Amino acid sequence: MNRKVFSFDAETDGLWGKPFAVAAIVQTYYPATDRGIDGKRPEKWMITAQFIACLPSNVVENEWVKENVLPAMSDIPTTHETYEEMLKSFSEFYLEHKEGSECIAHMGYIVEAHLLREMHRLGFIGDFDAPYPLYDVSGNLQSAGEDATSVDDYAKKHGISVQYGSTHNPLYDCAVAAEVYIHLTKTQ
Numbered sequence: 001m002n003r004k005v006f007s008f009d010a011e012t013d014g015l016w017g018k019p020f021a022v023a024a025i026v027q028t029y030y031p032a033t034d035r036g037i038d039g040k041r042p043e044k045w046m047i048t049a050q051f052i053a054c055l056p057s058n059v060v061e062n063e064w065v066k067e068n069v070l071p072a073m074s075d076i077p078t079t080h081e082t083y084e085e086m087l088k089s090f091s092e093f094y095l096e097h098k099e100g101s102e103c104i105a106h107m108g109y110i111v112e113a114h115l116l117r118e119m120h121r122l123g124f125i126g127d128f129d130a131p132y133p134l135y136d137v138s139g140n141l142q143s144a145g146e147d148a149t150s151v152d153d154y155a156k157k158h159g160i161s162v163q164y165g166s167t168h169n170p171l172y173d174c175a176v177a178a179e180v181y182i183h184l185t186k187t188q
Contacts, residue, residue, distance in 0.1 A: 002030060012065075028045070030044050053079045
């Protein structure tokens, strides 16, 4: 049976501000049940879809975000000129891939919860389109006796590597959250 994980992350203009960048990664699990003619096909997780959207950096006003987040995003080009265009694009990607997925975020309140509310407020998702349930990787980490606030520490401890840069790059953040979630739930 295939299993899918939809991991998403947003960067906002301050903790309570509007999102200015959004990323998502969909990973799909392929079991080893179909081993093929040679009998050697292993089980595996594969990235089957990804999304990245970013507004121009001049929309950011928060000094902490300018100093700590924008440098981690220097290789991400502007993809949308307006907030509404960006959220509409992400909403379309989300609606296309959410069905049958375990939707996750790491410490999704305040930022990712706000993103979902904005998508609804603007009419891009309906009343029953939000992730149900939305899994927060921090709960999995806490349950495992790990620091709930750091997917990076868990990844380092368990030799999990992720491409896409570093913390505060939304593509990296959703990728490492997905890898950690998959690692923590692999026996399920």
